[in-house]
Amino acid sequence: MTKIYSVINGDFVLKNEASVLISDLSIQRGYGIFDYFRTVNNLPLFLEDHLDRFFYSISEMNLELPINRQEIKQIIQQLIAKNNIPDSGIRMTVTGGYSEDGYSVAKPNLLITQTAFTFNKESFNKGINLITYNHQRQLSSVKTIDYLMGIRLQPFIKAQKADDVLYYNNNEITECPRSNFFMVTQKGEVITPSNNILKGITRKKILNFPEFNIIEANVKPGHLQSAKEAFISSTTKNVLPVLEIDGRAIGNGQPGEITTAIYKKICEIKEK
Amino acid sequence: MTKIYSVINGDFVLKNEASVLISDLSIQRGYGIFDYFRTVNNLPLFLEDHLDRFFYSISEMNLELPINRQEIKQIIQQLIAKNNIPDSGIRMTVTGGYSEDGYSVAKPNLLITQTAFTFNKESFNKGINLITYNHQRQLSSVKTIDYLMGIRLQPFIKAQKADDVLYYNNNEITECPRSNFFMVTQKGEVITPSNNILKGITRKKILNFPEFNIIEANVKPGHLQSAKEAFISSTTKNVLPVLEIDGRAIGNGQPGEITTAIYKKICEIKEK
Numbered sequence: 001m002t003k004i005y006s007v008i009n010g011d012f013v014l015k016n017e018a019s020v021l022i023s024d025l026s027i028q029r030g031y032g033i034f035d036y037f038r039t040v041n042n043l044p045l046f047l048e049d050h051l052d053r054f055f056y057s058i059s060e061m062n063l064e065l066p067i068n069r070q071e072i073k074q075i076i077q078q079l080i081a082k083n084n085i086p087d088s089g090i091r092m093t094v095t096g097g098y099s100e101d102g103y104s105v106a107k108p109n110l111l112i113t114q115t116a117f118t119f120n121k122e123s124f125n126k127g128i129n130l131i132t133y134n135h136q137r138q139l140s141s142v143k144t145i146d147y148l149m150g151i152r153l154q155p156f157i158k159a160q161k162a163d164d165v166l167y168y169n170n171n172e173i174t175e176c177p178r179s180n181f182f183m184v185t186q187k188g189e190v191i192t193p194s195n196n197i198l199k200g201i202t203r204k205k206i207l208n209f210p211e212f213n214i215i216e217a218n219v220k221p222g223h224l225q226s227a228k229e230a231f232i233s234s235t236t237k238n239v240l241p242v243l244e245i246d247g248r249a250i251g252n253g254q255p256g257e258i259t260t261a262i263y264k265k266i267c268e269i270k271e272k
Numbered sequence: 273m274t275k276i277y278s279v280i281n282g283d284f285v286l287k288n289e290a291s292v293l294i295s296d297l298s299i300q301r302g303y304g305i306f307d308y309f310r311t312v313n314n315l316p317l318f319l320e321d322h323l324d325r326f327f328y329s330i331s332e333m334n335l336e337l338p339i340n341r342q343e344i345k346q347i348i349q350q351l352i353a354k355n356n357i358p359d360s361g362i363r364m365t366v367t368g369g370y371s372e373d374g375y376s377v378a379k380p381n382l383l384i385t386q387t388a389f390t391f392n393k394e395s396f397n398k399g400i401n402l403i404t405y406n407h408q409r410q411l412s413s414v415k416t417i418d419y420l421m422g423i424r425l426q427p428f429i430k431a432q433k434a435d436d437v438l439y440y441n442n443n444e445i446t447e448c449p450r451s452n453f454f455m456v457t458q459k460g461e462v463i464t465p466s467n468n469i470l471k472g473i474t475r476k477k478i479l480n481f482p483e484f485n486i487i488e489a490n491v492k493p494g495h496l497q498s499a500k501e502a503f504i505s506s507t508t509k510n511v512l513p514v515l516e517i518d519g520r521a522i523g524n525g526q527p528g529e530i531t532t533a534i535y536k537k538i539c540e541i542k543e544k
Contacts, residue, residue, distance in 0.1 A: 021289075026299045028417065029420070030419060034300075147301040
């Protein structure tokens with residue numbers, strides 16, 4: 001069996017043995033951030049975008065990483081070469097470190113792991129069903145490790161025969177726990193919420209497509225009923241059609257035209 | 273040097289070597305709960321109350337602990353006997369476990385650690401200064417490991433020359449990140465917020481003191497100015513006078529009469 005490595009503070013260790021002391025502030029106090037990017041044919045996808053957000057998260061959480069951007073890129077290249085998992089997801093996590101008093105931020109621990117990942121083209125046609133849920137993620141622009149609510153809601157989501165929740169708060173739709181939300185109006189305008197969300201990298205790429213009329217604007221829960229199409233975007237999902245929200249079909253309940261066109265476009269640049 | 277042990281899933285391991293794999297859902301997704309109680313002269317304080325809340329938190333987070341209450345009590349007794357740290361704090365943490373997909377709850381990891389702790393009687397006279405901050409802890413009644421906001425605000429708190437934040441939301445005072453809040457009105461009534469808070473064990477003990485007129489009720493930020501006294505309560509702090517909020521003195525800026533009386537009473541039952 002091939003040996004897979006993770007990196008802990010610059011040291012390469014066997015992935016299935018990679019561990020941290022339980023005094024780490026992520027375990028004690030849920031304090032940490034991460035970012036996650038894919039590799040296709042051993043090439044990182046949108047690495048600079050992910051590193052931009054990664055260092056933004058680090059700064060917002062008052063963490064002081066002892067290594068710089070260039071050094072992280074070198075470690076990532078070494079990991080890619082060592083593991084040779086051409087199609088993968090690489091996760092970089094930075095925690096609050098080994099806190100002496102269990103509350104104060106210490107020297108951060110940097111944990112890098114790589115996992116095989118191949119994009120599943122089948123999932124597009126299946127689409128997903130969402131249910132709305134009133135919740136606002138704290139520090140939404142920062143990619144913290146806080147997924148407490150999304151994970152806790154899993155049994156509720158399954159009981160409602162849905163695939164995920166779509167958060168709203170103060171009469172504004174925001175995002176799903178791990179993806180951004182887009183709706184297409186009857187006029188063919190594509191709208192994605194701009195406030196109180198994590199700004200996804202796939203979302204950013206979609207916003208830059210010149211062929212489509214895509215704007216950042218408020219989406220109210222009451223607007224969802226009038227949507228012609230809806231979809232979510234994420235690093236692993238690319239674009240997934242939302243076929244139903246709160247039990248009501250969106251459009252004709254099939255992946256829409258514009259959604260399909262945007263999906264094809266994003267696959268062109270990601271799934272080479 | 274004496275060896276100090278921690279307990280991981282029932283196994284006693286040296287505290288400074290106690291670790292978990294980085295696939296643990298606390299590190300990946302901030303998913304976990306804990307509780308913390310003190311021992312005085314090797315006797316656990318209010319253990320049943322803490323275990324009640326501990327199992328409530330476990331249940332609320334859909335975690336399935338493979339051992340029961342009696343077994344945990346046995347492990348705690350063994351740890352107390354083995355470590356012999358008569359005055360201590362014992363923390364029981366339950367995480368989402370080693371998740372295969374990094375999102376689904378797995379078999380939980382149960383981590384128990386003991387740390388020397390002696391109550392500091394000096395801190396009462398010093399009191400503390402608070403600053404209000406608009407935030408609502410998610411799942412406030414559950415003792416999750418989520419202290420993201422409280423820890424992130426530390427530099428802000430220090431810059432304001434304060435000791436901690438007092439959260440409010442929707443025009444209601446709730447709590448501090450690690451303690452409950454009480455105010456004493458000019459009429460000598462003691463009021464503590466009842467909603468959207470973690471129900472502290474020391475708070476519960478105080479509410480049961482028959483000598484005082486203590487009620488659970490809404491406290492609006494605008495009420496704070498009229499407070500004659502204010503204090504916080506917690507397992508480690510017992511009762512600490514709040515001498516200033518947002519730069520304004522509470523009462524005469526000294527520990528008040530009722531605060532002092534409640535403090536003495538809680539020390540009688542806790543600091544034998």
